[in-house]
Amino acid sequence: GRLMAAAKNGDEEAMESLTIEDMDTYSMISQRVENEDVYSIVDSYFMPYGMECDLYNIMGEILECNKVQNVLTGDSIYEMRICCNDIEMDVCINENDLLGEPLRGRRFKGIVWLQGNVDFEY
Secondary structure, X not given: OHHHHHHHOOOXXXXXXXXXXXXXXXXXXXXXXXXXXXXXXXXXXXEEOOOOOOEEEEEEEEEEEEEEEOOOOOOEEEEEEEEEOOEEEEEEEEHHHOOOOOOOOOEEEEEEEOXXXXXXXX
């Protein structure tokens, strides 16, 4: 946090330190990925997906998971609370669109349409 703030204010030492940290991290990941699956290295991610600003490719831990019925279509829907990069979000997905069985403690990986409000006082 402090290094990033200092770098934003033009502190060249902070910028250099952050650059070295990034290079060290890149080197470590490059070495590990030769022998490990990338999902054993990365716990979660949150990346924009496509050209629009409302689609995101995410992976995070399932904190809560409930199976409910869509009263209009009769489809089974999973309502999940996901922790992704220390951000908790609710995700709903049709059971037919899932691979595997979502359970508390497992990870969810998918492309989501993100909508709603950010609660900064949470």
